[in-house]
Amino acid sequence: MTLLTRRNVLKFGLAGGALLAGSSLAMAQLRIVVEGANFQLLPIAIPDFASSDPAFGKEIAEIVRADLRRSGLFLPLDPASLPVQVGDVNAAPDFPTWRTANVDALVMGGVERGGQISSSVRVWDTQQAAQVVGKSYDTDANSSRRVAHIIADAVYESLAGGSGYFDTRVIYVAESGPKANRVRRLAIMDQDGANVQYLTDGSMMALTPRFSTDGDMVTYMNFADGNPQVYLLQLSTGRQQRLADIGAMTFAPRFSPDGNTVAFSVEQAGATNIYTTGINGGQPLQLTSGAAIDTGPSYSPDGGRIVFESDRGGSPQIYMMGAGGGTPQRISFGQGSYSTPVWSPKGDLLAFTRQSGGQFSIGIMNSDGSGERMLYTSFHAEGPSWAPNGRVIMFFQDPGGNDGPKLMSVDIWGRNLLTIPTESYASDPAWSGLRR
C-alpha cells in the first residue's frame, strides 16, 4: 500500500524567504535534549490547523498534540491559551508576540480535504525567528489520522532528533473471555490505539505476532493444527500459510532484517532448538542443538547475529551466536532469569524480560550484556518490542488472578510509563517500522 503521493520540503513565499535570509541561520538552535537527569519537557504551541473545514483542522492539530504529549518529550500548550488560535503556514509568525507568551517552539499547520488530503506544516524557533522545518504532504483522503502522525513525526524529528515513531502500527494479541478458556486473536492498530482491526476470528489461538521490516508480512504462532505452528500472514492480501512442516511443534518466530528468513523454535522429544528457514520454503537449518530449551530468537539489525534465551545452564539466560549458528556465548549475568531478548533498531541495546524475586521486569542492556538497567517492574510483565527510533519500548503487563493483560510503553530512560488503550485485554505487542 503506497499512501504518500508527495512529500516535499516546503518552499517559503517571498516574505518568509526574505526573513529567513535576513536571519542567515542555516539551522535553528532550538533542540530538545532527550536524556539526562535534568531533562525537561519542551513546551510547544500548536494552534489548530488552518482549514476551510475548521473542525477538521482542529482534529488534525489535536492528534499532533496527543502524539507529542505521549512521547514524554513535549508539553503541548493549551490551544485556548495561545495568542493565535488558528495556524497560518503562509506567513511568518509575529515572533515578539510568541516570545512574550513564553513560546519557544511553534507549529503552524494547514490542511485541506478534497480528493486527497493536502497538508503543510512549519516548525518555528521563535527566539531565533527561524524556521526549523517546513513540509507538505498529499495523502489518501481516508488517512487523516496518518497525516497527523506524519506531521507529528516531522515535528518530533526537527526538535528531538532521530526519527519519529508516530506513523506506525502495532500488531498484538487481543484477549477476551475467562482466563481458563481465553480467546486469543490477532489484532492490529495504530500506535496510539486507533483504527483497530481483528485479523483472526478466535476459533484458534494465535500468539506472538511479529512484523517483517516492510510491515506487510507477519509471522505468528497458530494453534489451528493442534500443537502450535509458525504461520506467515500477508496483511495486504489476507493470505496465510504455514511456514514449514517439519513434523514437530514450531513456535517463537522472528523475521530476519531483510524479511526473507524466519528464525524460530522447534520442539522434539522435549528439546527445543532454534532453526531458520526461508519464507518461500527450502530446507530448514538447525542452529542450536542439545536437550535444553532454546527460544526467543532475535536478529541483530545487520542480520549477522542472533540473540536468544536458553536454559542450558539451568535457568533461562540470554545467549548470542552467529546468524548461521556456532557456539553461543552467554551475555546475561544479573540476578534471576532472562527471557525474550530483542535487539534494538540501532543494534546498540537489547531489551529483555527478567524474572527475579517473584517480580518481572522489562529491562535493557548493551548488546554485550553490560550496562543492564530495569525500566519497569511489577507482578508480571513481559514481551518488549522496540519503537523504530529505539527510544520507546512497548510490552504487556498482567496483574494476575482473573484479570488480564494490557499494553504499556516506557522510554529507554525509564520515564513516561503509558497504558496503550485497547478494547479488550491485550498482550504480545509488536511495533512496526515507520510506514513510509
Added chain:
Amino acid sequence: MVITASFNSALRAAAMLLFVVAVAACSRTPNTMPTGVGNLGPGGGAPGSQQEFLVSVGDRVFFTTDSSSLTPEAMATLDKQAAWLNQYQNYRIMIEGHADERGTREYNIALGARRSSMVVNYLVSRGIGANRITSQSFGKERPVAICNDISCWSQNRRAVTVVQ
C-alpha cells in the same frame, strides 16, 4: 480434555436443566423451591470407561516450579495410568503439557512440551505403545486454577492424560 469436557458438560447440562426447572418453577410459584434437587457426585464409572480413568486412576500429574522432573507421586499416578491403559488397549491417549503463569509465554510453551514429553517417555517405559500416544503443549495459556499464589500455580503446572 475430551473426557473432562464431556464429563463436565454432562454436569453442566444437568445443572442447566435444574436451573431451567428452577426458573420455570419460580415463574409459576415464586415461593416454592423445586423438589428433588441434588448434586451429582463424580461416580466411579464402569470398568474400562473414560470416567473410571478420570475418577479412579487419575488423569494428571503435577510438577514443581520450572521443573519437568517426575515426582514420586507423579510416577505413582503414571504407574496406575499405565496399568489401566495396558488393560484397556482400545484407547489412545493425548498428553497435554501445561505451565503456570510465572514464566514468559514462549518459554512456557517449550516447558509444557518438555513436561508432556517426560510423561510420554515414562508411559512408554511402562509398556504403552508410542503409537497410541500423541502430545500437545498449551504453555501457560490454559490454567485450571485462577489466583495469584502458589495454591493455584501448583495445580497449573501439570500434564494431563486425555483418554480418547
